[in-house]
Amino acid sequence: QKEVEQDPGPLSVPEGAIVSLNCTYSNSAFQYFMWYRQYSRKGPELLMYTYSSGNKEDGRFTAQVDKSSKYISLFIRDSQPSDSATYLCAIENQGGKLIFGQGTELSVKP
């Protein structure tokens, strides 16, 4: 079983839609959860960073962590064509190593 599982998609939505991206993880000891956005042929860019359970909101983006279910989510409201990218969930272990999901390719159509 992979430590972090993510549906690779691809996911295609119309402009203005609400997007929901999800990951599950296996180790209940994980405490630090991240979402990175990666445009084609670029490095990952940090979008959201969450410690432990709960919600975090930043503009159109909301990250949720449910440690009881080992489930993390990213919601994008009012999606824009510029949001088209690959979204990677990542979990950081105590040693500072990032464990990534496979990435979900998102396309927002005008």
Next chain:
Amino acid sequence: DAGVTQSPTHLIKTRGQHVTLRCSPISGHKSVSWYQQVLGQGPQFIFQYYEKEERGRGNFPDRFSARQFPNYSSELNVNALLLGDSALYLCASTLGVQAKNIQYFGAGTRLSVL
């Protein structure tokens, strides 16, 4: 401020050759990590260095090695290249090695092995 810089941007090698990839971290950052991202997959951890010492190693063969210099820049070396080494190699820098330190990524070096 400059972000994480990696060189070269692209590289084409043939099987059996070796390659050296370079990374300069964000000013003030003392830790550098290397990741391999195969097309269609998430990045996989290769190495972590802090203050010139290896602090972590992923599940990669001994053909992969790295080092960190006194100015905190880093090199990743891969010997005896295989076709399967074709990937985007990413460098990330952070202040320290504890969890909660945000890792910032460079644009990567795209390696093609023919």
